[in-house]
Amino acid sequence: MAEGLRERKKQRTRQALIQAAMRLFEEKGFEETTLAEIAAEADVSTRTFFSYFAGKEDVLFYDAGARLERALARLSARRPGDTVADLLLQLIDDSIGQAIAGAGTFDAAAVRVRLVLTVPSLQARALHVLLDSQLTLAKALHEAFRDRLTLSEAGATVGALIGAIMVAVMTDVDEDRSVEEIMATVRRAGEIALAGLRALG
Template identity: 45%
Template sequence: MSLRDRKRARTRQALIDAGAELFERQGYDGTTVADIAAAAEIGTRTFFSYFASKEELLFPDADERIRAAEEAIASRGPDDGPADVLLRALRTSARDTDLLSPIAARRIELIRTVPAVRGRALQIQLDAQRVIADRLAEAFPDRLDPVTAAALTGAFVGAVTGALQVLLAGPVTDAQAVRTALQTATDVALAPWQHHTARGAAART
């Protein structure tokens, strides 16, 4: 990364950290964009070059997770099935994401208690599912149609979301334990798809 990129990354992280602290201390509704910018020692206008709103600050890794899925699909091997590439994407994004960061804990809490945050979380989830499902259907036209691609992606995203809601509801100190639990949850959710796509591939050979 260039010096400019490193400075932007530090400022972005400072905003995320400031937001997490202020949301916990002042509450979500009691915290403004100006408060977060001041805590990060930048101007309010500069805040908007990093995040569109304080809701967006709660979901800093949303785009990275979609990119991880797209990269896993694009780099699939000849023996990989749709479920395989989704599980690989999870391993990549879980490894690169701080699952125990303060913002992750605040996000789960605020999704439960603040309608605006819950609505934004649902929109991000639905948008991600649509993008990933479209890529899967394009990559595996012999195994998935748009409906089955959407169903598979929904099972995957639902397993991750549900597991994180439970895991981060209480104090968690072991990131590896969280990653292992996510892997278990998605293995359970995608097991029928792994068997289904394997049988379908065998029947066509």
Template identity: 45%
Template sequence: MAIQDEAGSLRERKRRRTRSALIDAAAELFARKGYDETTVAEIAAAAEIGTRTFFSYFASKEEILFPDSADRVRATLEAIEARGPGEGPVEVLLRAVREISEADADMVSPMAAVRTRLMRTVPAVQGRALLIQQAAQRDIARQLRDAFPGELDAVRAGALVGAMTGAVGGALQALLEDPETAGELAADPQRLRGRLRSATRAALEPWSGRPG
């Protein structure tokens, strides 16, 4: 059993390394060549794997641009489910942002900087980003409303989650497009995470009062 567990652990570590290599290769190629000009075959070759293997990790070039979006939604839903007795909706969402920003390297990664730029310039990426955001907001708002039925209706829950995702997205865009903070990305990602959390807190705190 121990040998089987070790073999499984080795396989999982290899998969994580290969996945990370693919994401890093894609970020570098997208930044250097452009999104439309980069092929899946080139990404796979840069990561030293075959093209068929690429598709066992990602379904498309678009998907590799958003490698951890589903994990962020899942983590937010889990944070809502694990709410403490004294936590209101705003406190739960701020805790989720804090926990995700600490654990999720993709939020302040080189791929995040590339993704931010491509979302402004490539229609296919813009469309994919909008679909991901809308689905995430819908699922999170539904869970938040169900968690606080006496305080939130569907409209207020949707607006609150929209404020959160808008704050995170807007802050990340401003941080990653600023030449000064671009240097921080490599030098001090923890400071960048702190600025992201501070901006999100400023956007959500006005929602912390009782509904009118």
């Protein structure tokens, strides 16, 4: 019982830090926001902040590992009738739901997208995370569809899909679109990319 209470308290503190950081990043800018300010906004000490995150960048990518794990789990649970394109579209829909719900509000999701696409240090971190994730996903896609895709074809498939989504989202951010519009763009870009992959079955 006590263990469950402690875990819930930890999750509440973690969420408070994420939401505090997002608010401050939006109000002051990423570079201008300090760790001490984030901790104070969440009503915890700076030491407590470091119990949850190594630095400011980690707050923005707080769910990267969990999202990748969910994607891998869906790929490994492929049903016999699933096609490559259909399964990848399910991954896109899952990812949209996670992006919207993960930070608590539509506004927080929009802040994260804008920051990742406009702050150079975050762009570099995002690229590193993205490349690692794409390689891992390509290997998992190959395993799920060994009868249909070589490893290089799986890599090309994942690269085409994520590349299409990233460039489309960047155009939306440039035009200051709402997060609802951005998420619609994510799905549409995925559909366009996958239309060219349906020949793979």
